[in-house]
Amino acid sequence: MPSFSERLEAAIKAKKTPVLVGLDPRYDLLPDEFKSIGCSCCNGTQHETGDYVNPEKVATAFGQFCYRIIDIVAPLVPAVKPQMAFFEQYGSMGMFALENVIQYARRKGLLVILDGKRNDIGSTAEAYADGLLGANSSVWGGDALTVSPYLGDDSIEPFAQVARERDAGIFVLVKTSNKGGAMLQDLVVDGKPVYHHVAGYVESRNASDFAPNGYGSIGAVVGATWPEQLAELRHSMPHTWFLVPGYGSQGGSAHDVAGAFDANGLGALVNNSRGIIFAHKTGPFADKFDRWEDAVLAATEDMIARLAADTPAGNLRLR
Amino acid sequence: MPSFSERLEAAIKAKKTPVLVGLDPRYDLLPDEFKSIGCSCCNGTQHETGDYVNPEKVATAFGQFCYRIIDIVAPLVPAVKPQMAFFEQYGSMGMFALENVIQYARRKGLLVILDGKRNDIGSTAEAYADGLLGANSSVWGGDALTVSPYLGDDSIEPFAQVARERDAGIFVLVKTSNKGGAMLQDLVVDGKPVYHHVAGYVESRNASDFAPNGYGSIGAVVGATWPEQLAELRHSMPHTWFLVPGYGSQGGSAHDVAGAFDANGLGALVNNSRGIIFAHKTGPFADKFDRWEDAVLAATEDMIARLAADTPAGNLRLR
Numbered sequence: 001m002p003s004f005s006e007r008l009e010a011a012i013k014a015k016k017t018p019v020l021v022g023l024d025p026r027y028d029l030l031p032d033e034f035k036s037i038g039c040s041c042c043n044g045t046q047h048e049t050g051d052y053v054n055p056e057k058v059a060t061a062f063g064q065f066c067y068r069i070i071d072i073v074a075p076l077v078p079a080v081k082p083q084m085a086f087f088e089q090y091g092s093m094g095m096f097a098l099e100n101v102i103q104y105a106r107r108k109g110l111l112v113i114l115d116g117k118r119n120d121i122g123s124t125a126e127a128y129a130d131g132l133l134g135a136n137s138s139v140w141g142g143d144a145l146t147v148s149p150y151l152g153d154d155s156i157e158p159f160a161q162v163a164r165e166r167d168a169g170i171f172v173l174v175k176t177s178n179k180g181g182a183m184l185q186d187l188v189v190d191g192k193p194v195y196h197h198v199a200g201y202v203e204s205r206n207a208s209d210f211a212p213n214g215y216g217s218i219g220a221v222v223g224a225t226w227p228e229q230l231a232e233l234r235h236s237m238p239h240t241w242f243l244v245p246g247y248g249s250q251g252g253s254a255h256d257v258a259g260a261f262d263a264n265g266l267g268a269l270v271n272n273s274r275g276i277i278f279a280h281k282t283g284p285f286a287d288k289f290d291r292w293e294d295a296v297l298a299a300t301e302d303m304i305a306r307l308a309a310d311t312p313a314g315n316l317r318l319r
Numbered sequence: 320m321p322s323f324s325e326r327l328e329a330a331i332k333a334k335k336t337p338v339l340v341g342l343d344p345r346y347d348l349l350p351d352e353f354k355s356i357g358c359s360c361c362n363g364t365q366h367e368t369g370d371y372v373n374p375e376k377v378a379t380a381f382g383q384f385c386y387r388i389i390d391i392v393a394p395l396v397p398a399v400k401p402q403m404a405f406f407e408q409y410g411s412m413g414m415f416a417l418e419n420v421i422q423y424a425r426r427k428g429l430l431v432i433l434d435g436k437r438n439d440i441g442s443t444a445e446a447y448a449d450g451l452l453g454a455n456s457s458v459w460g461g462d463a464l465t466v467s468p469y470l471g472d473d474s475i476e477p478f479a480q481v482a483r484e485r486d487a488g489i490f491v492l493v494k495t496s497n498k499g500g501a502m503l504q505d506l507v508v509d510g511k512p513v514y515h516h517v518a519g520y521v522e523s524r525n526a527s528d529f530a531p532n533g534y535g536s537i538g539a540v541v542g543a544t545w546p547e548q549l550a551e552l553r554h555s556m557p558h559t560w561f562l563v564p565g566y567g568s569q570g571g572s573a574h575d576v577a578g579a580f581d582a583n584g585l586g587a588l589v590n591n592s593r594g595i596i597f598a599h600k601t602g603p604f605a606d607k608f609d610r611w612e613d614a615v616l617a618a619t620e621d622m623i624a625r626l627a628a629d630t631p632a633g634n635l636r637l638r
Contacts, residue, residue, distance in 0.1 A: 090458055
């Protein structure tokens with residue numbers, strides 16, 4: 001199998017867009033048809049939150065909802081990013097739904113980036129890496145996984161090694177999209193913020209091991225909410241793919257993420273979760289369509305168009 | 320329900336020891352009787368690793384093995400710490416086994432500290448906290464959860480808030496037991512290593528909200544492999560419970576963890592995973608007993624005795 005970096009490049013070029021759709025199911029935002037699956041007490045008519053519903057039924061609803069989202073976006077985007085927290089919230093049945101969603105997405109030709117922000121000391125990190133990384137060679141079947149760096153290099157190494165062996169990838173948290181990220185990430189050490197130190201580690205791994213496209217398979221998470229830092233990191237991390245969260249509902253615009261790309265429109269995936277999957281309830285397409293699926297489609301096409309217009313990702317269409 | 324801090328105090332005083340048993344099941348180290356549950360190809364006779372076995376069968380073996388461990392240690396120790404990675408490694412069936420292990424441990428009167436090192440931005444952190452925290456009020460039913468701090472204060476806050484509402488606790492990674500932890504944790508900012516900055520944040524939360532025992536419910540993970548830092552942090556974090564990994568197979572001794580306790584023998588839980596649950600295969604009790612359970616019992620009693628002899632935890636016996 002080609003490396004993750006090569007497969008990501010191929011998927012982005014095939015769809016001519018770097019849009020990554022985040023699968024973050026929340027019970028209170030599901031279209032009504034899925035709420036009746038989720039609740040046994042009132043058929044979804046009496047309550048808005050998941051507090052009182054059967055976890056197994058919510059998990060089933062999450063699975064079926066995500067299948068429909070995947071049906072809509074699979075022809076348009078290269079990859080999806082299931083957020084593991086929202087499945088884990090509903091216990092092992094939630095995780096069972098996640099397994100099914102991963103398989104469904106892969107069958108539809110999408111790359112699957114698991115957003116778990118996992119990490120632990122070496123021998124335990126191996127267990128996460130073994131279970132989660134490897135499209136055809138792991139229990140979960142992820143093409144890539146997000147990894148938290150607080151435990152340091154010997155905790156990231158097992159993920160990097162398994163990723164290499166199985167042609168998978170990881171995305172290490174560098175500069176996250178939330179304000180509170182500054183608490184640790186922006187502390188200044190030797191004249192550079194902590195996130196630069198993490199960035200340096202990640203880039204150094206890729207600088208000695210990258211695909212013909214120039215990028216390695218050890219990516220970085222860099223938030224869309226910090227446009228200057230994004231452009232600066234693009235410059236200092238020329239061999240590193242970026243996963244960029246924070247577009248849309250978190251405030252990042254297409255202009256804000258323009259600096260994440262190289263001149264060819266490669267080098268970054270830009271994630272949108274709620275702004276796409278819950279477009280029928282939130283954002284500019286809310287309540288504009290009879291069918292909720294049409295809002296999801298419109299939001300996906302809108303994001304693709306905006307990135308094409310306002311970032312180097314537009315150059316993907318020239319090929 | 321009393322707060323997590325009060326329940327932890329009561330459990331430690333009832334068992335007169337701060338020993339925490341880590342549930343880190345690994346297929347290759349399971350006693351033979353569980354390997355025959357785990358594999359369908361050769362009844363456990365032909366291979367030593369879990370690579371070729373059915374994940375569902377491994378998950379079943381993990382559950383049954385952990386039940387037996389719990390039967391042995393429940394009369395002796397206050398709490399267990401399932402490592403989520405080893406269950407997640409085997410997919411949703413592994414997570415199902417974990418759910419059952421949590422319930423079994425709680426029925427046997429043990430506190431359950433989930434070791435997941437979870438974290439994410441605020442709204443997603445809420446989903447983890449909602450699912451994992453709360454002995455009687457969450458899907459997973461954890462009394463406490465380990466949390467990674469790289470995403471900063473607004474990512475820890477949702478865990479702290481749910482913990483408070485549900486009388487649960489969290490343990491924030493401060494100074495981890497592995498060598499690589501130094502990469503970020505020991506970077507010096509304003510004359511203090513990064514882990515001191517995290518420590519200061521955690522302690523400040525507890526200093527304004529602690530139980531009559533003097534400790535709050537926002538704990539800290541501090542490795543046994545750094546005895547000086549442990550004692551120094553005990554001094555600077557007087558209202559914070561410590562979860563201390565690294566005893567035994569990672570090299571920490573009873574002497575090394577002595578500084579984690581206050582004069583009454585409270586203030587810390589000391590974890591041992593492999594050294595107890597795989598005592599029949601590794602460490603001083605390996606191959607010393609006919610029954611593997613007797614090695615587990617001997618290792619547990621040995622650790623209890625060593626902590627009583629060489630640390631202030633011995634004072635728990637004076638009551």
